[in-house]
Amino acid sequence: MRRPPWVPEDMDLDRPAAARVYDYYLGGSHNFAADREMARKAITMWPDLPLIMRANRAFLRRSVTFLAERGFTRFLDIGSGIPTFGAVHEVAREIQPTSRVVYVDKDPVAVAHSRLLLQDDPLSTVVDADLTDPADLLARPEVAELLGAGEPVALLLVAVLHFVTDDQDPESILRTLRAALPPGSALAICHASLEGAQDQAATHQDLYNRTPTPLTMRSLDRITGFFDGFELFDPGVVYLPQWHPDEPTAVGEHPERMVGLAGVGLLK
Template sequence: MERPSWAPADIDLDRPSAARVYDYYLGGSHNFAVDREMAEQAIALWPNLPLIMQANRAFLRRAVRYCVDQGIRQFLDIGSGIPTVGNVHEVAQEADPRCRVLYVDFDPVAVAHSRAILAGNERADIVHADLRKPEDIVGSPQFGRLIEPQRPMAVLMVAVLHFIDDADDPVRLVARYRDLLAPGSYLVLSHATQDGQPDKVEDHQKLYARTRTPMHMRSRAEVGALFTGFELVDPGIVYLPQWRPESSDDVDEHPERYTGYAAVGRKP
């Protein structure tokens, strides 16, 4: 296919990207035919997928507004993906223009798009780095410019840790970030789960095995372990639409069909 002008030269157009597939689910335009093909295969197996992704995005927006209400003015969004409508910097800076946001992703397409979208915004930037290497993030010039580690911040790990293999020990990984945070900081997290719809898991994980980021769904107890050292904010670990919904209309009669947990924790 002809390479779009927005795609970096070293991007493989023949291999699907989880970030671009997610962009497609959200109705974005920064994806390739191979991503759309994979997404449509996934939707055929799991028709609710776009709804799940939109619910995940809605949780992110609610959680960001909650953190701003708690006095947080700096955000570290790890595994941010390709920016679409309702980004962290848009939500946070709408609530308070002083908010600073640092995005982190290792997908070159996501990073390229972020840089284009954030051009001219002095209070937001992107770091091309791997979640598994926090030292690369905190040692980056962008982190040094935007983030004051001695002050409380919100670290967002929204729909990203299910791409971390058990061998990389996600609990220990999150703890490394926790130890860097000042008291009063928040962890905002969502995670895919097999709870509620276990019959969907195997085929979906096979699809993501085709990408650079295979998916590893986890149980409520396993998600809870990620919050070791944090105090969970009410209502605790719940399905995506159940976390502080803005109205009763936002709550589904069968929240388990969203197959994703959401939670926010505060470091005491």
């Protein structure tokens, strides 16, 4: 296939990547044949998947709006993926026009295309770093500057922690990140869950486990534990559609079908 100019020369286009598969689910165009093949296979097994991914994205928008309305102007979006509609800086600046955003991802396409889109935005920065190496991530100058100003920072971990395996110790990663946050900071998480459609969830997890980005779906108790050191805003950790819906009817009769859990907490 013809390689687009924003794709790094050394990147293997024949292997699917989570960020690009997610882009496909959202209706984006920054994905390749291998990504689309995996996504279509997953949708055949679980037709709700595009709805679930859009519910993730809708939670991102609602959580950023919620925090911006409470005065947050600094956002650290780790596992940001490929910028599509409703990126963090766009949502935040509707409420706080001077919002600063640092996007972090390890996918070469996500990083390259984000830099291209944001090259004329002095308040947004893109960092190539890996959540599973939080010390390196926090040492990056762009991240250190965002955190070092002493102003509260909204740490966004949206649809990324389920790509951290248990062997990589997500609790330890969160402790390291929490220790670096200024007073008054916040944490937003949404995470694929074992609650809800367990049979389909297990099949989906198995599909991802055959790729370079294995998926670990977790329980409500485990995901709630990720907020250790934070005080959860109401309604706590709930199914994606249940967290501050735009209107009551948006929740639907079966929110558990979205099989993702989400919450936002304030640093104690």
